[in-house]
Amino acid sequence: xxxxxxxxxxxxxxxxxxxxxxxxxxxxxxxxxxxxxxxxxxxxxxxxxxxxxxxxxxxxxxxxxxxxxxxxxxxxxxxxxxxxxxxxxxxxxxxxxxxxxxxxxxxxxxxxxxxxxxxxxxxxxxxxxxxxxxxxxxxxxxxxxxxxxxxxxxxxxxxxxxxxxxxxxxxxxxxxxxxxxxxxxxxxxxxxxxxxxxxxxxxxxxxxxxxxxxxxxxxxxxxxxxxxxxxxxxxxxxxxxxxxxxxxxxxxxxxxxxxxxxxxxxxxxxxxxxxxxxxxx
Amino acid sequence: xxxxxxxxxxxxxxxxxxxxxxxxxxxxxxxxxxxxxxxxxxxxxxxxxxxxxxxxxxxxxxxxxxxxxxxxxxxxxxxxxxxxxxxxxxxxxxxxxxxxxxxxxxxxxxxxxxxxxxxxxxxxxxxxxxxxxxxxxxxxxxxxxxxxxxxxxxxxxxxxxxxxxxxxxxxxxxxxxxxxxxxxxxxxxxxxxxxxxxx
Numbered sequence: 087x088x089x090x091x092x093x094x095x096x097x098x099x100x101x102x103x104x105x106x107x108x109x110x111x112x113x114x115x116x117x118x119x120x121x122x123x124x125x126x127x128x129x130x131x132x133x134x135x136x137x138x139x140x141x142x143x144x145x146x147x148x149x150x151x152x153x154x155x156x157x158x159x160x161x162x163x164x165x166x167x168x169x170x171x172x173x174x175x176x177x178x179x180x181x182x183x184x185x186x187x188x189x190x191x192x193x194x195x196x197x198x199x200x201x202x203x204x205x206x207x208x209x210x211x212x213x214x215x216x217x218x219x220x221x222x223x224x225x226x227x228x229x230x231x232x233x234x235x236x237x238x239x240x241x242x243x244x245x246x247x248x249x250x251x252x253x254x255x256x257x258x259x260x261x262x263x264x265x266x267x268x269x270x271x272x273x274x275x276x277x278x279x280x281x282x283x284x285x286x287x288x289x290x291x292x293x294x295x296x297x298x299x300x301x302x303x304x305x306x307x308x309x310x311x312x313x314x315x316x317x318x319x320x321x322x323x324x325x326x327x328x329x330x331x332x333x334x335x336x337x338x339x340x341x342x343x344x345x346x347x348x349x350x351x352x353x354x355x356x357x358x359x360x361x362x363x364x365x366x367x
Numbered sequence: 368x369x370x371x372x373x374x375x376x377x378x379x380x381x382x383x384x385x386x387x388x389x390x391x392x393x394x395x396x397x398x399x400x401x402x403x404x405x406x407x408x409x410x411x412x413x414x415x416x417x418x419x420x421x422x423x424x425x426x427x428x429x430x431x432x433x434x435x436x437x438x439x440x441x442x443x444x445x446x447x448x449x450x451x452x453x454x455x456x457x458x459x460x461x462x463x464x465x466x467x468x469x470x471x472x473x474x475x476x477x478x479x480x481x482x483x484x485x486x487x488x489x490x491x492x493x494x495x496x497x498x499x500x501x502x503x504x505x506x507x508x509x510x511x512x513x514x515x516x517x518x519x520x521x522x523x524x525x526x527x528x529x530x531x532x533x534x535x536x537x538x539x540x541x542x543x544x545x546x547x548x549x550x551x552x553x554x555x556x557x558x559x560x561x562x563x564x565x566x
Contacts, residue, residue: 096552097524103425106424112416117409
């Protein structure tokens with residue numbers, strides 16, 4: 087083949103790779119994340135219908151303020167006219183109370199909706215659920231929407247708490263072996279025939295018994311192929327949180343499972359509104 | 368007020384029926400978003416999700432990471448709409464955000480995470496397997512390129528951007544883009560070896 091033909095062939099190979107399809111619900115996922123937010127407002131420069139405070143203007147105002155302050159410091163501040171001295175104190179009783187941080191409702195409307203739901207009420211009244219949702223190791227991982235989605239599945243919840251899985255992910259060598267084994271399994275999947283089963287059983291013989299036990303379970307293999315789950319299990323704090331029996335019960339409670347299905351739950355976790363609401367409940 | 372003409376552009380996505388056109392609609396949607404209509408952003412997401420996801424997928428070689436990077440790019444674009452200059456092409460601006468996300472994802476990538484391939488299998492098992500292996504080899508070769516070279520090859524072949532647009536998205540010059548593209552193709556050719564010389 088000439089150089090030009092090889093170049094054409096390279097283009098052909100790249101073309102063959104083609105486009106990739108985003109997952110179903112991709113656009114909905116984006117819109118859920120921005121739901122309730124408004125984009126930042128653009129400040130137009132002078133002459134285009136808007137105003138902008140340039141650095142020069144700001145410096146000028148700061149300089150003017152400094153001069154005025156210096157003048158009054160040297161010459162003394164003007165006194166209040168006679169007859170008006172007591173009015174500030176009298177007016178104070180009509181002042182509105184200062185707005186506290188808790189009074190300001192910010193963030194996603196769906197988060198607020200969730201925090202006012204029965205589901206949240208049940209979670210807030212369950213000490214174990216409260217503790218789980220306040221555990222930094224667990225909450226940090228829940229920022230990943232895919233993990234929250236995965237936790238709706240009983241098989242996934244069971245797998246995450248399986249001591250076998252905890253043992254593998256606590257051991258770098260075993261984790262590495264499992265990673266390699268899953269890749270090998272995947273390579274086998276594309277061939278998919280009955281002969282492949284025999285090939286798999288031979289290939290699995292090279293792995294330790296712990297990894298073989300995982301490979302033997304279809305639902306484990308499938309779950310571990312999801313990056314959100316793998317990443318969560320790689321996190322020692324997350325594993326430690328799930329090892330607690332009371333947390334496990336909370337994880338499997340109907341209210342928690344219902345929460346995982348609600349968009350507002352995720353929004354409340356991400357915005358820390360959940361933590362504030364639990365503290366205030 | 369000055370108006371700048373933006374040439375409509377068609378991104379050919381190698382397969383019939385997969386086209387993305389940048390036109391005045393983009394700017395109209397952006398203006399609606401700025402006016403507080405968040406739903407208008409949905410139209411932009413629908414329009415660019417496939418091409419953006421494809422670029423992310425080819426940059427990162429991982430389905431979940433690509434999904435996150437592309438979604439994050441859209442969310443950040445929405446939050447930063449005030450910084451978008453209407454004289455620019457919307458998708459060039461979007462690509463710039465996406466490339467940052469891809470770079471972040473690459474930096475944050477955890478060791479040992481299994482990367483599951485998502486290539487489709489053809490109906491004919493024998494032919495399908497061969498095609499799968501070939502596509503996997505090409506994706507692996509792209510993934511093995513240094514980041515700067517990967518950006519130009521991915522944006523050129525999968526984003527169908529011009530040299531100037533790639534330069535804009537990658538923060539460099541068109542001359543450097545040309546040079547990097549040449550180097551990237553040479554390296555890909557070397558890595559793909561037999562696949563490249565087989566007719």
